[in-house]
Amino acid sequence: xxxGKRLNLSIRLGGRLLERAxxxxxxxxxxxxxxxxxxxxxxxxxxxxxxxxSSDVRVHYRLRMERMNGRRNRWVVLFIFISLAAQCRIASxxxxxxxxxxxxSSNAPIWIIQEKGLLKKQGVDAEIIRVxxxxxxxxxxxxxxxxxxxxxxxxxxxxxVGADVVMILAIMxxxxxxxxxxxxxxxxxxxxxxxxxxxxxxxTAEIGMRLTLSRLGLDPNVDVKLVSVGxxxxxxxxxxxxxxxxxIQVDPFVREAEKLGFKSLIDIGSMNIPFHWNGVxxxxxxxxxxxxxxxxxxxxxxxxxxxxxxxxxxxLKIISKYTQITDxxxxxxxxxxxxxxxxxAPFPAPEGVKTFLDYMATSRPDVAKANPxxxxxxxxxxxxxxxxxxxxxxxx
Numbered sequence: 168x169x170x171g172k173r174l175n176l177s178i179r180l181g182g183r184l185l186e187r188a189x190x191x192x193x194x195x196x197x198x199x200x201x202x203x204x205x206x207x208x209x210x211x212x213x214x215x216x217x218x219x220x221s222s223d224v225r226v227h228y229r230l231r232m233e234r235m236n237g238r239r240n241r242w243v244v245l246f247i248f249i250s251l252a253a254q255c256r257i258a259s260x261x262x263x264x265x266x267x268x269x270x271x272s273s274n275a276p277i278w279i280i281q282e283k284g285l286l287k288k289q290g291v292d293a294e295i296i297r298v299x300x301x302x303x304x305x306x307x308x309x310x311x312x313x314x315x316x317x318x319x320x321x322x323x324x325x326x327x328v329g330a331d332v333v334m335i336l337a338i339m340x341x342x343x344x345x346x347x348x349x350x351x352x353x354x355x356x357x358x359x360x361x362x363x364x365x366x367x368x369x370x371t372a373e374i375g376m377r378l379t380l381s382r383l384g385l386d387p388n389v390d391v392k393l394v395s396v397g398x399x400x401x402x403x404x405x406x407x408x409x410x411x412x413x414x415i416q417v418d419p420f421v422r423e424a425e426k427l428g429f430k431s432l433i434d435i436g437s438m439n440i441p442f443h444w445n446g447v448x449x450x451x452x453x454x455x456x457x458x459x460x461x462x463x464x465x466x467x468x469x470x471x472x473x474x475x476x477x478x479x480x481x482x483l484k485i486i487s488k489y490t491q492i493t494d495x496x497x498x499x500x501x502x503x504x505x506x507x508x509x510x511x512a513p514f515p516a517p518e519g520v521k522t523f524l525d526y527m528a529t530s531r532p533d534v535a536k537a538n539p540x541x542x543x544x545x546x547x548x549x550x551x552x553x554x555x556x557x558x559x560x561x562x563x
Contacts, residue, residue, distance in 0.1 A: 262290060262291045262292065262460050262463075263291075263292050263293075263294070264286065264291050264292070264293045264294070264314050264315065264457075264460055264461075264463075264464060265293075265294045265296075265312070265313045265314045265315070266293055266294065266295045266296070266313070266314065266315045266316070266317070266464070267295075267296050267297070267298045267303075267304040267307060267308075267313050267315075267316050267317070268295070268296075268297060268298070268304070268316070268317035268318070269297070269298050269299065269300055269301045269303070269304050269316075269317070269318055270301070270317075270318070270319075270445060271399075271417065271490065272417075272418070272486055272489075272490055272501050272504075272505060273338055273339040273343060273444060273445040273505060274317055274338070274445065274489075275471075275475055275482065275485065275486055275489075275505060276338055276468050276471035276472050276475060276509070277295060277317055277468075277471070278485050278486070278488075278489045279471040279474050279475060279482065279485055280293070280295070280467050280468065280471045281293070281295050282485050282488075283471070283474065285467040285470055285471055286463065286464065286467045289463045289466070289467065290463075291460065291463055291464075291467075293464075301316070301318035301319060301321065301322050302322075304316040304317075304318055304322075305318065305322045305325060305332070305448075308332070308448070308449070308450065309325070309330060309332075309450070314449060314453055314457065314460075314461075315447060315448065315449045315453075315461065315464060316447075316448050316449075317338065317445060317446070317447055317448075318445065318446070318448060319371050319443060319444055319445055319446070320334065320442065320443035320444075320446065320519060320520055320523045320542075321369065321370070321371065321374075321523065322448055323448070323520060323523070323542045324527070326541070326542055327534065327537065330450075331450045331451040331452055332448055332449070332450055332451075333448065333449065333450075333451060333454075333542060333543060333544045334443060334446045334447065334448050334515040334520070334542060334543045334544070335446075335447050335448070335449055335454075335461065335465060335515060335543075335544050335545075335547050335548075336446060336447040336465055336468055336469075336513045336514075336515055336547065336548060337443055337445075337446045337447075337510060337513045337514060337515045337516065337519060338444075338445040338446050338447065338468070338472075338509070338513065339443070339444040339445040339446075339505070339508060339509065340441065340442070340443055340444070340446075340508070340510055340513075340516065340519050341435075341436055341438075341439055341440055341441065341442055341444060341508060341519075342371070342375040342378075342379070342435040342436055342438075342440060342442060342444055343417055343418075343435075343436050343444060343504050343505060343508055344372070344375055344415050344416060344417045344435045344436065345415070345416055345417070345418075345421045345431040345432075345433065345434055345435060345436075346376070346379055346413065346414075346415060346431070346432045346433035346435060347406065347413060347414050347415070347416045347421060347424045347429050347430065347431055347432065348412065348413035348429060348430060348432040349412055349413070349428075349429060349430070350428055350429065350430050352412075352413070352430075352432060355380070355383040355384065355385060355432065355433065356384065356385070358380075358385065358390075358391055358412070358413055359385060359390045359391065360390070360391070361391055361392075361411075361412040361413060362391070362392050362393075362394060362410070362411045362412055362413075363376060363391050363392070363393045363394070363411055363412070363413045363414060363415075364393075364394060364395075364396035364402050364405045364406065364410070364411035364413070364414035364415075365377075365393050365394070365395060365396070365402075365414070365415060366395065366397060366398045366402075366415075367395050367397075368395065370398070371442075371444055372398050372402075372415050373393070373395070374442070374523070374526055375415055375435060375440075375442070375444075376393060376414075376415045377393070377526070378440055378442070378522070378526065379415075379433065379435050379438065379440070382438065382440065383433070394410075394411060396410060396411060396414070399416075399417075399420055400420070402414050402415070402416060402420070403416065403420050403423055403424055403427070406424060406427065406429060407427050413432070415435070417504070418497065418500045418501040418504045419490075419492055419494070419497035419498075419500060419501055421500070422494075422496060422497050422500055423497075436504065436507070436508050440522060441516065441518040441519045441521070441522050442519055442522045442523060443515065443519040443520065443523075446515055446519075447464070447465070447468060447515075449461060451544075454544065461547065462547055462550065462551075465547040465548060465550075465551055466551055466556060468513065469512075469513060469548070469551055469556065469557060469560070470560060472509050472510070472511065472513060473511070473560040473561065475505070475506065475509060476506055476509065476511075479502065479506075482502060483498050483499070483502055486498060486501060486502065511557060511560075511561060512548060512551075512552055512557050513548055514545050514548045514549075515543040515544070515545060515548070516543070516545075517539035517540045517542070517543055518539070520539040520542045520543060521539040524537050524539060
């Protein structure tokens, strides 16, 4: 039985004893004779004067019962009060942390925290919720409804307009995606003049495609035409229907694309483009007021990444639970994509922010003045590393 249920039970039992004490008050002469007066007075002081009434029959019945069990009931009352006080102290001692995540399998470390109780064992009562989009998570955090969010570097754009948002930990420091094309395409230059599918403008999928093409020698604004077709299943459908000839996909959709006759032309993750596909963000005001609590989250995330890497079978079960992927090959490929990219020491490197700012600066020159270091706080991971915590996890 968890602490909340035990507390509710204690309160209900305490309420029943209070009702019994109120009946005893109606016969003060009996109270004095039976030795229960010392129980009524503490209850009155704690709960306030009682106003419970009952019939004479009920009173006389309870009088007889109390005479028979007086000594035992004194111990029951004492036990209930001690239990109530203990449960209240436990409830108040547990620190609260509200966390939201949006996206896919790169959030697996958060799922591991939830499934393995990694924050619970540090005395933190974590409320972990899924939201439909990173923008929803960001707005909720800025409104004070969340303490921490797991989302991409794109959410840091709010800092450009005055928000005190910073990234404190990197979960996925690059693009865990593939450039998928028709089977007869053997090199990137053959994509010239073709239609490519991407997510909405400004999303990680759209930025990832543009950066990939640029680094491979194609101008995404001139050499190809990129159209928004969504992500995941929507992008896969656009490929299958011939609406686009290439696109950007993550597992397990890469495997599904291969079943339809397409191929992974480029493993974008292997290019190691510095870009925080996913990270942990909070507000500077939260860091000032809840630093020890947030430090516990960073340690839990670091431990979760270690468990992802070291407990393959357990991780596959958790990924399956949260993604509803049941195909063994799809699960394995999803795991393999993430395990090689998740960092042991999850520093939120400024380089992963700079890539995004440079991308933005092409359409907003003023962004070029921003300092990437202002968007991250590496002190939490530095503390975890300096303490030997990370080294101990990997036994080095």
